[in-house]
Amino acid sequence: MASSVDSRVVKRYAGALFALALKHENLDAVETGLHAVRDAFKANPQLMIVLLHPRIAQAKKEEILRRIFGEQVKDDVLHLLLLMAQKDRTAQIPFIAAEFDRLLQLHRKEANGEVVSAVPLSETQNSQLAEQLLRVTGFKVRLQHKVDPSILGGLVVRVGDHLIDSSVATQLNLLKERFKQVKVV
Numbered sequence: 373m374a375s376s377v378d379s380r381v382v383k384r385y386a387g388a389l390f391a392l393a394l395k396h397e398n399l400d401a402v403e404t405g406l407h408a409v410r411d412a413f414k415a416n417p418q419l420m421i422v423l424l425h426p427r428i429a430q431a432k433k434e435e436i437l438r439r440i441f442g443e444q445v446k447d448d449v450l451h452l453l454l455l456m457a458q459k460d461r462t463a464q465i466p467f468i469a470a471e472f473d474r475l476l477q478l479h480r481k482e483a484n485g486e487v488v489s490a491v492p493l494s495e496t497q498n499s500q501l502a503e504q505l506l507r508v509t510g511f512k513v514r515l516q517h518k519v520d521p522s523i524l525g526g527l528v529v530r531v532g533d534h535l536i537d538s539s540v541a542t543q544l545n546l547l548k549e550r551f552k553q554v555k556v557v
Contacts, residue, residue, distance in 0.1 A: 405445030
């Protein structure tokens with residue numbers, strides 16, 4: 373029973389599905405189908421257990437997948453599900469869906485990010501920040517907002533692996549460290 377994530381498998385299958393969806397011009401439909409599959413697995417953890425069970429016949433697993441998803445998802449997604457079941461890689465499906473989402477975001481030049489501020493930002497400030505991030509990154513960034521009074525002022529913005537920390541708390545800590553390094557004569 374395969375239960376660990378194999379990133380090579382995930383990237384290979386997600387990449388192939390993405391290329392196929394791009395070729396057939398049905399990225400949105402495949403995205404919707406993968407989300408439906410992911411949500412079904414989340415809502416029914418027993419489904420994954422059944423699909424991974426070694427004593428359940430392959431034909432039965434395929435029948436279950438066809439019955440649940442056959443009318444709900446595009447053929448490309450259904451074929452992926454059946455292939456994963458045949459290769460005993462069903463556990464990889466949620467990770468393939470996440471990788472597909474990542475590829476789709478890159479294709480659409482979109483990114484998710486987080487902004488932390490000491491006080492809630494106004495709509496004007498939000499839109500100015502989004503425009504500035506678009507200019508800097510080249511991506512439309514969907515920001516999740518958090519308020520943390522401990523940063524005192526300024527912003528902390530994280531987009532992917534990039535962090536921009538212009539908070540007052542960080543600036544004060546940097547100043548404090550500089551003063552520690554100053555030798556008084």
